[in-house]
Amino acid sequence: MRIFDPHIHMTSRTTDDYEAMYAAGVRALVEPAFWLGQPRTSPASFFDYFDSLLGWEPFRAAQHGIAHHCTIALNPKEANDPRCTPVLDELPRYLVKDSVVAVGEIGYDSMTPAEDTALAAQLQLAADHGLPALVHTPHRDKAAGLKRTLDVLRESDLPPDRVVLDHLNETTVGDATDSGCWLGFSIYPDTKMDPERMVRILRVHGTERVLVNSAADWGRSDPLKTRHVGEAMLAAGFSDDDVDQVLWRNPVAFYGQSGRLSLDITDPGVLHEGNSILRGGE
Amino acid sequence: MLTPDPPPDDPWITRLDKALRDRLGDTARTWLDEALTEALNEATSPAPAAPPRWEARFASAGRHCVRREPPHHADPEAAEAARVLILCAARADGATVTRLYEHGTAAERRAVLLALSRLPLSTDGHAGLPLIEDALRTNDTRLVAAAVGPYAARHLDAHAWRHAVLKCLFTGVSVDAVAGLAERSRGDAELARMLGDYARERTSAGRPVPDDLPRVLTLTQLSPLSADAPAGLPNDASAGPSGHASADPSPEEA
Ligand SMILES: [Zn+2]
Numbered sequence: 001m002r003i004f005d006p007h008i009h010m011t012s013r014t015t016d017d018y019e020a021m022y023a024a025g026v027r028a029l030v031e032p033a034f035w036l037g038q039p040r041t042s043p044a045s046f047f048d049y050f051d052s053l054l055g056w057e058p059f060r061a062a063q064h065g066i067a068h069h070c071t072i073a074l075n076p077k078e079a080n081d082p083r084c085t086p087v088l089d090e091l092p093r094y095l096v097k098d099s100v101v102a103v104g105e106i107g108y109d110s111m112t113p114a115e116d117t118a119l120a121a122q123l124q125l126a127a128d129h130g131l132p133a134l135v136h137t138p139h140r141d142k143a144a145g146l147k148r149t150l151d152v153l154r155e156s157d158l159p160p161d162r163v164v165l166d167h168l169n170e171t172t173v174g175d176a177t178d179s180g181c182w183l184g185f186s187i188y189p190d191t192k193m194d195p196e197r198m199v200r201i202l203r204v205h206g207t208e209r210v211l212v213n214s215a216a217d218w219g220r221s222d223p224l225k226t227r228h229v230g231e232a233m234l235a236a237g238f239s240d241d242d243v244d245q246v247l248w249r250n251p252v253a254f255y256g257q258s259g260r261l262s263l264d265i266t267d268p269g270v271l272h273e274g275n276s277i278l279r280g281g282e
Numbered sequence: 283m284l285t286p287d288p289p290p291d292d293p294w295i296t297r298l299d300k301a302l303r304d305r306l307g308d309t310a311r312t313w314l315d316e317a318l319t320e321a322l323n324e325a326t327s328p329a330p331a332a333p334p335r336w337e338a339r340f341a342s343a344g345r346h347c348v349r350r351e352p353p354h355h356a357d358p359e360a361a362e363a364a365r366v367l368i369l370c371a372a373r374a375d376g377a378t379v380t381r382l383y384e385h386g387t388a389a390e391r392r393a394v395l396l397a398l399s400r401l402p403l404s405t406d407g408h409a410g411l412p413l414i415e416d417a418l419r420t421n422d423t424r425l426v427a428a429a430v431g432p433y434a435a436r437h438l439d440a441h442a443w444r445h446a447v448l449k450c451l452f453t454g455v456s457v458d459a460v461a462g463l464a465e466r467s468r469g470d471a472e473l474a475r476m477l478g479d480y481a482r483e484r485t486s487a488g489r490p491v492p493d494d495l496p497r498v499l500t501l502t503q504l505s506p507l508s509a510d511a512p513a514g515l516p517n518d519a520s521a522g523p524s525g526h527a528s529a530d531p532s533p534e535e536a
Contacts, residue, residue, distance in 0.1 A: 055388040059422045097387050098344035098361075260345045262356035271392070272427040272455045277363040278396060280301040 001243060003226050005029040006251040007134070007166060007186065007213035010057055010068070011036075011049075017216075017223045018064035024227040028263055030255060031057060032071040032105045032134050035078060037218045046074070046087045050094050058099060059268060067263050069255065071104035071134050072097075079118035080110065088121055095129040099262075101255040102126070104134025105166070108145045111138065119152050127157035132257045134184075137167050137176075139191075146172045150179050162257055164211055169193055173201055182254050186215035187225035195225065195232040202233065207245045211254060294400065295370050302363045307350035313339075314347070314364055321372035333381070340368050340382065344389060358389065365393030366400070373402050376409025383413045391417065392424055398433035411437050418446050426450065427459040435462030444473045447498060448480065457494040467498055469506030474499060 003026045010018075010031050021029075031053055033046075040046060053070040061068035072094045078084040094100060103126040108115050119135075126133040135153075138145035146165065153163060165176045166184030169192065176183050185201070186192045193201075198212060214225040222228075230243045255261050303311055317339035324334040339346075347360040374382070379401065383394045395417055398410040410433050417429035430446050438446060443466060450457050457463055467473055477499045481491045 055391070056420075056422060059388060059424065093341075093385055096338055096341040098342065098389065099387065262344070264355050266358050268422075268424050269454070271358075271424045272459055274427070274459060275359045275362050275396070277301050277305060277359050278298060278366065280297065 001025040001230050003247045004251040005226050006211045007215050009217035012218040022064050028067040030069050034075045034105050043087045069099045069101045071102040073106045076109040076115050080114045101258040102132045102134045105136040107136035108138045123156035123158050132162040182209045184211045195228045199232045199236045207242050310347050318371045321368045325373045366397045369397040376403045392428040395428040423453050423455050427455045430460045432461040451492045467501040468504045470502045474502035
């Protein structure tokens with residue numbers, strides 16, 4: 001079973017997690033920029049975080065045989081803090097980077113005017129940079145939050161097939177499907193979705209345009225939840241091909257729209273020998 | 283004092299340019315032409331708006347310099363070579379390489395580090411030193427390996443250089459990456475002491491000594507050639523004039 005986790009916060013995870021993920025079949029992941037649990041108080045703190053998503057974390061992942069890409073954005077929660085909003089002006093220089101495959105996580109947290117502004121501005125940045133967008137749907141007042149998200153999306157330049165609506169559940173999957181966006185489901189131990197409910201949704205909605213992720217982070221979460229969904233699908237009678245579509249081909253197709261997905265893993269050790277083209281120049 | 287610009291017909295750059303073009307397909311070669319033209323034009327008549335346009339090319343090289351054969355997978359070595367050529371064409375100065383490094387992904391940082399010795403860095407020529415030092419502080423072996431090139435050999439003082447060698451041994455970066463290894467280790471009694479202590483620490487913990495360690499140790503035991511001492515590095519005197527690397531730091535015995 002080859003697995004692409006399209007939403008996981010590896011910054012908060014250990015090398016044991018990387019090992020277990022590789023053993024479970026994870027060969028690629030996308031780490032979206034998000035809130036760190038501890039509020040940030042200045043743009044510089046974001047820049048160091050973005051740099052680690054573009055430098056150190058891909059290095060850690062490659063050591064464990066996993067291809068690492070990221071999404072970059074000002075998250076909805078911190079979009080409400082005027083000390084953080086100057087980050088928006090600096091996003092363009094990050095959005096041109098090779099391993100940035102989407103703008104995200106954007107969306108709503110408390111549905112404030114500041115969140116409206118940040119969401120609209122960042123959807124425009126995605127359109128301008130030829131990138132898809134990872135849109136987080138709010139945990140509180142989710143159904144209303146999704147409606148408001150869809151209104152903003154309709155007014156944006158970004159077509160729905162370049163948007164994934166994440167953290168969906170039984171109450172929001174219908175509206176999300178009708179929107180034409182990709183459907184993201186986060187499988188969590190206590191909150192969000194669990195593998196059995198995920199299988200029931202897949203039975204009703206099919207496997208098209210569905211992304212399943214662990215959204216594992218610093219909270220009580222499990223980076224192997226993607227694998228658990230694959231196993232639950234097989235137990236429920238889905239084929240290996242169905243599992244491959246949901247856990248590999250769908251995320252490859254969605255993030256592949258960036259034109260920047262690179263699923264070969266370069267062993268960091270190879271680069272110690274020096275670049276063979278540069279050596280040829282000597 | 284300004285370091286003179288590299289001659290436009292620097293044979294190293296010419297060979298690198300040819301080697302890269304031989305590797306790229308038509309689309310990527312066209313992209314490279316445009317990138318180098320932009321960089322060259324803005325080097326001769328800088329655009330009033332900063333940052334210059336070629337910097338976007340520098341960032342996006344990885345998705346353009348891909349393998350010639352379908353499905354056109356990424357070719358990190360080609361992208362790296364393209365980035366080095368772009369920096370050379372733009373004749374990036376100290377302020378530019380500093381900005382690109384600080385704002386760069388690991389791949390962009392590597393390209394800056396690898397290009398440093400080919401660039402006309404302004405004023406005292408030390409503008410790249412803080413970048414080398416930054417890379418040597420990381421545990422990202424891709425950056426460590428790129429940091430210990432000719433620029434480091436020329437500009438790191440004796441203490442920092444010894445720690446760079448030790449860092450390679452610690453992190454598993456082959457010392458083949460270290461430019462000027464033989465010249466700078468020669469007769470360096472302090473480096474010999476550090477290597478011996480490290481070897482003892484490993485063996486007393488029942489762990490293997492890195493394969494490269496005895497090799498560097500042997501180099502330190504050669505007598506120094508005074509003519510080889512890198513210029514302008516006063517601390518080099520501390521390398522010890524005698525060349526008698528003390529006692530028996532040989533790992534087998536430790
Ligand atoms: Zn998340």
